[in-house]
Amino acid sequence: MNDALKSETRRLEQSWDRHDERWLQDYLVGSVEDPRLNVQSVLTRHFLIEAATGLRWAGLMEAELRFAICLTWLVKQIELGAGPEDFAAIRHALARGADNAEGTPLPVYLTPTRAGLPADLPGLRVPDYLEPLLGWLAEQPNPGLARAPGTGAFAALWRRQLASRPTDRLRVLEAACGSANDFRAMVDCGLADWLDYRGFDLCAKNVANARRLFPEARFEIANVFAIPAEDRAHDFVFTHDLLEHLSPEGRRQALRELCRVTRRALSIGCFNMHEEAASIIRPVENYHWNTLSVAEVRAEIEAHGLRVQVINIAAFLEAAFGCTDTHNRKAYTLRGYRDP
Numbered sequence: 001m002n003d004a005l006k007s008e009t010r011r012l013e014q015s016w017d018r019h020d021e022r023w024l025q026d027y028l029v030g031s032v033e034d035p036r037l038n039v040q041s042v043l044t045r046h047f048l049i050e051a052a053t054g055l056r057w058a059g060l061m062e063a064e065l066r067f068a069i070c071l072t073w074l075v076k077q078i079e080l081g082a083g084p085e086d087f088a089a090i091r092h093a094l095a096r097g098a099d100n101a102e103g104t105p106l107p108v109y110l111t112p113t114r115a116g117l118p119a120d121l122p123g124l125r126v127p128d129y130l131e132p133l134l135g136w137l138a139e140q141p142n143p144g145l146a147r148a149p150g151t152g153a154f155a156a157l158w159r160r161q162l163a164s165r166p167t168d169r170l171r172v173l174e175a176a177c178g179s180a181n182d183f184r185a186m187v188d189c190g191l192a193d194w195l196d197y198r199g200f201d202l203c204a205k206n207v208a209n210a211r212r213l214f215p216e217a218r219f220e221i222a223n224v225f226a227i228p229a230e231d232r233a234h235d236f237v238f239t240h241d242l243l244e245h246l247s248p249e250g251r252r253q254a255l256r257e258l259c260r261v262t263r264r265a266l267s268i269g270c271f272n273m274h275e276e277a278a279s280i281i282r283p284v285e286n287y288h289w290n291t292l293s294v295a296e297v298r299a300e301i302e303a304h305g306l307r308v309q310v311i312n313i314a315a316f317l318e319a320a321f322g323c324t325d326t327h328n329r330k331a332y333t334l335r336g337y338r339d340p
Contacts, residue, residue: 001253005225008250009202015286016203025179025209028241031079032327035185036151037071039313039326040269040333044182044238045191047267047335049162051236052170052194057161059121062320064154066113067129069323073107074137075145076327084138091134108322124160129153158189166194173234174199175224175258176242179209183217192217198234200227224254232263232338240269243297245287248279252300259304259336266306266336273297273332294332306336 001009016024035041046061077086086101093101094114100106117128129150136150137143145151177183177199186192200222201207210219222228224242237258243251258266273292274280280291298308313331317323 001223001226004247004249005253008247009223009225011286012202012245016205019205021205021209024203024205025213028178028181029184030146032072032075034075034145035182036155036188037068037075039065039068039072039317040240040331041182041185042068043311043333044240044267044269045158045186045189047238047265048170048172048186048195048236049158049191051265052166052191053162057121060124060126060154060157060161063119063121063126064157065317066109066321067154069107069317069321069326070110070113070130071133071145071151072327073110073325074133076325078137078143078145083143084140087134087137087143091131091138094130094134107325124157126157127153152188155185155188155190158191162190162194169194169196171196171233171235171263172198173227173229173237173261175227175237175239175254177201177206177210177219178203179206180213180217180219182240183210183214187214200224224257225250227257227261229261231260233261235264236267237262237265238267238269241271243268243270244272244290244292246290247283247288248281251290251292251297255297255300256304259301259306262306262336262338264338266301268297268301268334268336270297270332270334271328272330274330291330294334297334301334301336304336306338309335309337311335 032038042064050056089101093106094111097111097115099111114130117130119126133148133150136148172195178201183199198218199210200220202223204221207219207221246254270292273294276293277295279293279296282289294310298310301308311333314326314329317326
């Protein structure tokens with residue numbers, strides 16, 4: 001590792017070390033970042049479920065994405081100041097099949113989703129998670145979704161589907177795992193049992209949190225600029241919200257390392273990308289807050305021999321569900337596949 005990358009590593013360590021462990025444990029697992037309903041987290045789980053099991057549950061996956069966008073909309077209403085009366089009005093409107101709640105338009109996907117619940121899929125039933133959730137929100141003076149009824153509906157459904165134990169588990173590496181942010185949802189839905197999982201993070205406090213929460217899992221302090229693993233050591237590698245915070249040289253080195261240790265496929269979730277030809281580089285104190293070019297990052301992954309699929313999250317949700325109100329129109333997931 002050259003001096004510039006060593007210096008960047010020290011700055012990144014300093015930027016995280018200033019936070020206390022409790023704040024880090026709750027960071028990026030609430031509001032629209034809750035991995036139970038964050039679409040990029042859901043897509044990563046689906047990506048691994050298909051790879052690990054060799055089975056496809058297209059209907060259940062579509063239903064979970066509907067769940068994710070509906071609950072994300074409700075989270076945004078809470079953050080905009082909605083209270084019990086507002087949620088009572090939404091509940092009443094959905095019960096009547098209306099497209100607005102006392103004059104407030106409802107998103108085009110919400111009413112048909114409610115009308116279709118409970119939903120029968122091959123071998124399982126998706127419960128009506130919206131009715132009990134809205135009933136609960138209509139009674140709460142300070143509403144929130146952290147422990148609300150209905151929010152664990154899909155974790156329970158997946159646990160039943162993934163109840164058997166595989167003979168050979170998929171070797172999975174998560175870079176910049178935080179305080180086991182996404183791993184929590186993988187445990188809840190039973191996916192973790194299908195994985196030979198290893199997570200690493202540069203921040204020692206994050207790793208301490210992850211180990212405390214999941215002492216049976218493997219978490220370690222490591223640097224994405226020099227991943228301690230052999231070439232192609234992991235079947236699947238994934239990371240979320242990492243590349244935007246690195247310098248251009250750091251990003252290229254991180255991608256080089258992520259691709260190097262990937263045997264089958266790589267999934268990278270980005271929160272701030274655009275379709276322009278070049279990235280916009282914005283240093284912020286000890287790290288970066290860049291707007292990445294889809295074309296640049298795609299080319300950098302392809303340079304390491306992987307075929308790349310680009311998922312524009314906003315466009316994907318609009319095409320699939322008519323969802324035009326996604327909370328982040330700059331979110332993209334890039335998947336790189338290595339040919340056999």
